[in-house]
Amino acid sequence: MSMKLWQTNPFQEMTLGRGEGSFVWDTKGKPYLDLVSGTWCNILGYGHSRLVGAIQDQVSKLVHVGSSFPTREIGEALLKLREVLPPELNRAVFLNTGSEAVELALKMARTATGAEGIVVIEGGYYGATIYALSLSEAGRKTMYLPQYGEIHRLPVPDCRRCPVGHSWPCEDYYCLDMMRDTVKEGEVQIAAVLYEPVMAGGGMIVPPPGYGAQLRALTSRYEIPLIAEEVTTGMGRTGRWFGFEHDNIVPDILIIGKAIGAGLPVSAVVTTGEIEARCESVLRHVQSHQNDPLSGRIAATVISILQEDHLFEQAAERGAHLLEGLKIVQSRYPSIEDVRGKGAMVGIELTEDHADKGKVVFQRLLNAGFIVDYQHETATFRLFPPYIISTQEIDSFLIAFELSMKD
Ligand SMILES: Cc1ncc(COP(=O)(O)O)c(C=O)c1O
Numbered sequence: 001m002s003m004k005l006w007q008t009n010p011f012q013e014m015t016l017g018r019g020e021g022s023f024v025w026d027t028k029g030k031p032y033l034d035l036v037s038g039t040w041c042n043i044l045g046y047g048h049s050r051l052v053g054a055i056q057d058q059v060s061k062l063v064h065v066g067s068s069f070p071t072r073e074i075g076e077a078l079l080k081l082r083e084v085l086p087p088e089l090n091r092a093v094f095l096n097t098g099s100e101a102v103e104l105a106l107k108m109a110r111t112a113t114g115a116e117g118i119v120v121i122e123g124g125y126y127g128a129t130i131y132a133l134s135l136s137e138a139g140r141k142t143m144y145l146p147q148y149g150e151i152h153r154l155p156v157p158d159c160r161r162c163p164v165g166h167s168w169p170c171e172d173y174y175c176l177d178m179m180r181d182t183v184k185e186g187e188v189q190i191a192a193v194l195y196e197p198v199m200a201g202g203g204m205i206v207p208p209p210g211y212g213a214q215l216r217a218l219t220s221r222y223e224i225p226l227i228a229e230e231v232t233t234g235m236g237r238t239g240r241w242f243g244f245e246h247d248n249i250v251p252d253i254l255i256i257g258k259a260i261g262a263g264l265p266v267s268a269v270v271t272t273g274e275i276e277a278r279c280e281s282v283l284r285h286v287q288s289h290q291n292d293p294l295s296g297r298i299a300a301t302v303i304s305i306l307q308e309d310h311l312f313e314q315a316a317e318r319g320a321h322l323l324e325g326l327k328i329v330q331s332r333y334p335s336i337e338d339v340r341g342k343g344a345m346v347g348i349e350l351t352e353d354h355a356d357k358g359k360v361v362f363q364r365l366l367n368a369g370f371i372v373d374y375q376h377e378t379a380t381f382r383l384f385p386p387y388i389i390s391t392q393e394i395d396s397f398l399i400a401f402e403l404s405m406k407d
Pocket residue numbers: 096097098099100102125126127128196200201229230231232257258
């Protein structure tokens with residue numbers, strides 16, 4: 001009897017064998033330009049020599065120790081995070097995946113406040129574990145699983161389809177009225193408001209300017225911890241180190257994933273001394289792979305490479321080039337409803353009646369050697385190119401995309 005891989009998510013037909021730069025090759029030797037960085041993780045592309053060198057060196061020295069032993073590598077990762085974060089965010093725990101980091105952030109908020117309710121924006125995706133999935137709506141096929149915890153949902157801050165019937169610029173962020181009502185002092189106990197600076201899982205929704213600042217003002221007024229969920233937007237993806245910087249705010253808890261490992265499983269939760277003090281002697285969190293020296297070496301190396309090569313600034317320019325090119329394609333195809341993005345994350349939304357066409361375009365692109373992501377529910381292509389992608393590579397995609405859109 002053969003052993004078969006259980007495909008818990010849809011699989012493509014080709015088997016991948018090796019990668020270099022922005023390309024990955026299948027085992028038959030066909031190259032693919034990867035415009036989504038694996039699962040939005042490979043920000044340095046495939047086989048980045050300095051990252052590979054650091055990993056090889058670290059593997060030969062120390063990969064894992066018991067989670068109660070400090071290591072030099074975790075110390076270095078803390079120093080690097082210190083360089084790129086506001087001073088208030090100065091307590092960190094390193095984990096492996098975004099889902100785990102979301103779980104720990106929620107634990108911290110609930111422990112610090114003694115409250116249970118979590119306010120979250122509807123339509124997002126926050127991870128595959130039960131609590132993270134309970135907050136999620138995108139990608140949530142397993143509705144039969146128990147919904148965990150008390151969850152309050154805010155309408156999606158998408159001004160094109162304003163959930164409360166206004167148009168941008170609006171005076172008072174009416175989509176936050178529900179939050180104002182929900183948290184009216186004493187009525188419900190809220191442990192945290194969790195928001196994503198750009199909603200990746202929710203269909204690449206870019207909230208209006210100042211949305212994060214409004215959330216910060218409201219949470220501060222009601223003394224509720226604000227969690228910036230930056231598994232996707234963090235580490236330069238939006239053109240700043242972290243998405244919350246666009247709104248000139250500092251969250252109480254920050255969740256980092258994907259990009260900090262550049263293809264390896266590293267995530268982190270960063271918070272303030274105040275939250276730590278409020279959790280002291282109550283919160284206990286132990287995982288086999290927590291604060292591993294290999295994770296520390298990877299995180300420190302990735303931050304150093306981004307700093308030294310000014311990579312995400314470059315990625316933001318490339319993202320702008322991609323957006324500009326796509327807007328030209330949009331002007332020729334009425335079936336493209338919207339092209340939007342921030343930094344190196346770009347969404348291409350088709351009109352609702354062309355949602356099925358997106359699947360055809362996806363397949364045509366794959367056949368032509370281009371890997372993209374297509375979310376049928378929102379009729380949106382989501383692009384997260386590696387930060388090292390070249391202008392020529394983007395141009396080759398723009399040509400292929402336009403060709404694939406033809407009837
Ligand atoms: C915003 C966001 N949060 C959390 C996660 C979960 O991260 P992971 O798949 O690493 O557990 C994802 C994954 O796509 C995500 O996009």
